[in-house]
Amino acid sequence: MPTTPPLAPSDPAQPSPYDTALQARMPSPDHPCFRVWRDYTRSGVARGERVAASLEAFGPLAGQHIVDMGCGDGAVAAALASHGAATVAVDISHEQLRDGASRSRELGVAVTPLVGDALRMPVPTRSADIVICNDVLEHVADPEQCLAEARRILKPAGVLYLSVPNRWSLLNVWTDPHYGLPIVAALPRQFAAPLVTRVWRRNPTYAVEALLSWSRLRRLLAAQAFSISDARCDWRLTYLLAKLRGDEAVIAGHKRRFKRMLDMTGLSSLLVAALRPLVAVGWRCWVRGWIVIARAGR
Numbered sequence: 083m084p085t086t087p088p089l090a091p092s093d094p095a096q097p098s099p100y101d102t103a104l105q106a107r108m109p110s111p112d113h114p115c116f117r118v119w120r121d122y123t124r125s126g127v128a129r130g131e132r133v134a135a136s137l138e139a140f141g142p143l144a145g146q147h148i149v150d151m152g153c154g155d156g157a158v159a160a161a162l163a164s165h166g167a168a169t170v171a172v173d174i175s176h177e178q179l180r181d182g183a184s185r186s187r188e189l190g191v192a193v194t195p196l197v198g199d200a201l202r203m204p205v206p207t208r209s210a211d212i213v214i215c216n217d218v219l220e221h222v223a224d225p226e227q228c229l230a231e232a233r234r235i236l237k238p239a240g241v242l243y244l245s246v247p248n249r250w251s252l253l254n255v256w257t258d259p260h261y262g263l264p265i266v267a268a269l270p271r272q273f274a275a276p277l278v279t280r281v282w283r284r285n286p287t288y289a290v291e292a293l294l295s296w297s298r299l300r301r302l303l304a305a306q307a308f309s310i311s312d313a314r315c316d317w318r319l320t321y322l323l324a325k326l327r328g329d330e331a332v333i334a335g336h337k338r339r340f341k342r343m344l345d346m347t348g349l350s351s352l353l354v355a356a357l358r359p360l361v362a363v364g365w366r367c368w369v370r371g372w373i374v375i376a377r378a379g380r
Contacts, residue, residue: 126157127189133158133243134165136375137212140241140311143167146211149235151200151228152218156182156193162214163191170194170210172203201227205235212241219246219299220291226302233306238380242308247371249293254370260291267293296372307379 137143144166150159153171155178163169163186171193173179179195186193198204200215200222213232219225232242247259247267254267266274271292294302303310344350 126155127161130158130161133214133216134161136312136373137162137241137243138165140375143212147209148212148214149203149205149210150214150216151203151232152215152221153182154178154216156185156195158214158216159193160186160189160191163193164189167212168194170196170205172196172198172200172205174199201231203231203235207234208237210235210240211237212243215242215244217245217247219244219302220293225292225294226305229302229306229308233308233378236378238378240378241311242374242376242378244303244374244376245371246299246374247293248369249295249298251370254293258291259370299372299374303374303376308376309379310374310376312373312375 134143142165143162146167148159148162148167148169150156150162150169150171153159153173156171156173159169159171159182169192171179171182173182173195174197176197179197182193183195196204200218201224213236215228215232219228222228229242236242247254249267251267256264258264258266261278263278266278269277274292300310344353
């Protein structure tokens with residue numbers, strides 16, 4: 083089956099159809115997280131290509147049936163479709179799916195959108211070769227049920243691609259990855275929600291998140307008979323390395339200034355060399371998050 087070439091990354095200089103929806107969810111472009119979320123969206127296709135590269139280590143994507151649960155604006159789904167996969171994008175938000183459909187048309191790829199909750203997906207049992215769960219578990223009310231749904235729709239020995247931020251990362255405790263707030267990441271949802279909305283008076287883009295620890299993530303996967311095939315890649319650390327190399331656009335303002343200082347002093351390349359070994363050793367308990375590729379039991 084012939085495939086199209088991998089998609090080029092979205093051009094940060096060009097307005098995205100998703101920007102309008104993003105701004106509607108934020109109080110104003112002056113919101114502390116607005117620029118980070120905007121850049122995160124615009125770099126979505128590049129992130130999708132990294133997902134594709136991770137999955138292709140397990141075999142070609144052409145002809146595979148992929149379900150992206152909680153797909154957001156559909157950038158990852160579009161990137162996977164460009165590799166010849168039959169891709170279904172599931173999200174609870176009509177607006178997100180509409181933006182994703184627009185993006186897919188612009189990129190010339192076919193993605194099937196489905197409105198659905200990640201806890202009750204409108205997808206047949208044992209129909210998917212690969213399920214993508216990219217930054218979803220921390221947003222849902224019941225992460226165990228979310229993984230049970232992924233297990234239900236996967237074929238025997240199917241592949242789950244999962245990324246999730248780390249609850250106990252010192253960096254996340256210092257500055258939460260969704261709001262840039264201290265302490266929030268370590269708190270249970272019932273305590274984090276009033277802190278975000280009443281004390282810090284931030285407007286959540288979703289229900290206030292509940293981050294997971296590495297030990298809990300492993301227990302949740304084991305409970306659904308998933309076996310971890312690859313947990314080498316820490317996407318937060320990978321992002322940091324990409325930022326230091328200048329390959330990643332998503333950098334908050336104060337970090338952007340720090341990056342310029344590192345570049346001017348020549349320290350960026352030294353930090354890249356020092357951090358790269360941490361991807362492989364001793365990183366699970368403190369890094370900002372993980373990529374896990376797991377297989378469903380037969």
